[in-house]
Amino acid sequence: MSGRVVAVVVTYDRRELLAEALAALRAQTRPADAVVVVDNASSDGTPELLRERFPEVEAYRLARNTGGAGGFAAGIGRALERGADLIWVMDDDTVPEPGALAALLAVAPGAALVASRVVWTDGRDHPMNTPRPRPGASPAELAAAAGHGCVPVRSASFVSVLLDAAVVAERGLPIADYFLWNDDFEYTTRLLRGNKGLLCRDSVVVHKTRTFGGADADPGERFFYEVRNKVWLFTRSPGLAPAERALYAASTLRRWARTFVRSGDRAVLARGLLRGLAAGLRSGPRPTEEVLRTP
Numbered sequence: 001m002s003g004r005v006v007a008v009v010v011t012y013d014r015r016e017l018l019a020e021a022l023a024a025l026r027a028q029t030r031p032a033d034a035v036v037v038v039d040n041a042s043s044d045g046t047p048e049l050l051r052e053r054f055p056e057v058e059a060y061r062l063a064r065n066t067g068g069a070g071g072f073a074a075g076i077g078r079a080l081e082r083g084a085d086l087i088w089v090m091d092d093d094t095v096p097e098p099g100a101l102a103a104l105l106a107v108a109p110g111a112a113l114v115a116s117r118v119v120w121t122d123g124r125d126h127p128m129n130t131p132r133p134r135p136g137a138s139p140a141e142l143a144a145a146a147g148h149g150c151v152p153v154r155s156a157s158f159v160s161v162l163l164d165a166a167v168v169a170e171r172g173l174p175i176a177d178y179f180l181w182n183d184d185f186e187y188t189t190r191l192l193r194g195n196k197g198l199l200c201r202d203s204v205v206v207h208k209t210r211t212f213g214g215a216d217a218d219p220g221e222r223f224f225y226e227v228r229n230k231v232w233l234f235t236r237s238p239g240l241a242p243a244e245r246a247l248y249a250a251s252t253l254r255r256w257a258r259t260f261v262r263s264g265d266r267a268v269l270a271r272g273l274l275r276g277l278a279a280g281l282r283s284g285p286r287p288t289e290e291v292l293r294t295p
Contacts, residue, residue: 003085004033004034004083004084004085004086005032005033005084005085005086005088005101005105006033006079006082006083006086006087006088007032007036007087007088007090007101008035008036008038008072008075008076008087008088008089008090009021009025009035009036009037009038009075009089009090009091009094010037010040010068010071010075010089010090010091010092011037011039011042011046011092012039012040012041012042012071012092013042013043013044013046014042014044014092014093015042015045015046015049017092017093017208018049019049019053020095020208021090021091021092021093021095021096022035022053022054022057024095024096024097024098025096027098028096028098028099028100028101029098029099030101030102030105031101032088032101034058034079034082035056035057036057036058036060036075036078036082037050037054037057037058037060038060038062038071038072038078039060039061039062040062040067040070040071041062041063041065047061058078058082060074060078062074063295064295066176066179066291066292067178067180067183068091068158068179068180068183069174069176069177069180069183070176070177070179070291070292072089072174072184073173073174073175073176073288074176074292076089076163076168076173076174077173080165080168080169084165085165086105086108086162086164086165087162087163087168088101088104088162088163089158089160089163090158090160090205091158091159091207093207093208093209094118094160094207094208095205095207095208096116096203096205097203097204099202099203100116100160100203100204100205101162101203103116103200103202103203104116104162104200104203105162106148106200106202107148107150107198108162108164111164111195111196111197112191112192112195112196112197113163113164113167113188113192113195113197113198114150114197114198114199114200115156115160115161115197115198115199115200116159116160116161116200116203116205117199117200117203117204117205118130118157118159118160118205118206118207119204119205119206119207120209120212121206121208122212124212126159126207126209128207128209129157129159131151131155131157131197131199132154133151133152133153133199134153134154134192134197135154135247145198148198148200149202150198150199150201151198151199151201152196152197152198152199153192153197153198153199154192154197155188155189155192155197157184157185157188159205159207160203160205161184161188167195168191171190172190172288173288174186174187174288175187176285176286176288176291176292177285177286177288177291178225178229178232178285179225180225181222181226181229182229182230182233183229185233186229186232186233186237186239187239188239189237189240189244192239193238193239193240193241218259218263218264218265218269219259219269220265220268220269222272223259223268223269223272223273223276224272224275224276224279225276226256226272226276227272227273227276227277228275228279228280229276230249230252230276231279231281232280232284232285234248234249235281235284236284236285
């Protein structure tokens, strides 16, 4: 697929991982036409790294840490301003294999988004970043996708996903006030409601998380964001149809139960649960523009 591709990488205090990710972007068989690095006010020398080793990259430094949600909202917005036809987003600990972008582009026509296969450092599929298959896909849709090495999906993570800029312009930006967790789930379900999404298994990226695990790993204090953001998602987001809300809410409750069972400090999770429920039910997320302009 032809068109101007702008890659967006969000970073915060992971200078060496960022350098590895940007080197992998340089090494693509079909490089992006432009790269925007959104720096969430890093304090580890990231601006110097970009100036000295990656001068071709546009450094977009935010005044404060807005989390992954704010970083991706800012970066996707900047990509639209830079005339992107397609926007390739990823975290700073994502290392694409050389043919990752070319494989995404090969299957992108007609899709609102195409996600890469995400593996951990040992080559196993990373459960944290496995897109959710689309429920109710017809045999014909499954066969057509399989013919291109793909699977129809209903959501994806921000760890290497190619977005159609026209759909982004229509559906809006990620919700910056999520800060972290579930921002990609909310956003990709919003983009994909009524649209086509694919997991392209020929596009491979390595996600260099510290440990291998899924979404039911013990999050500690961060459980607050998981709960608050899920409440926002299920009560306020237009991304899910009513039946989907019930399906994914039930799945969420089962996962929370597993998290509690496996936790070494359930009191911390209980506090996060209560705080998250209160915050999520009391008010909705602020407009993204307001969050990003707040000093």
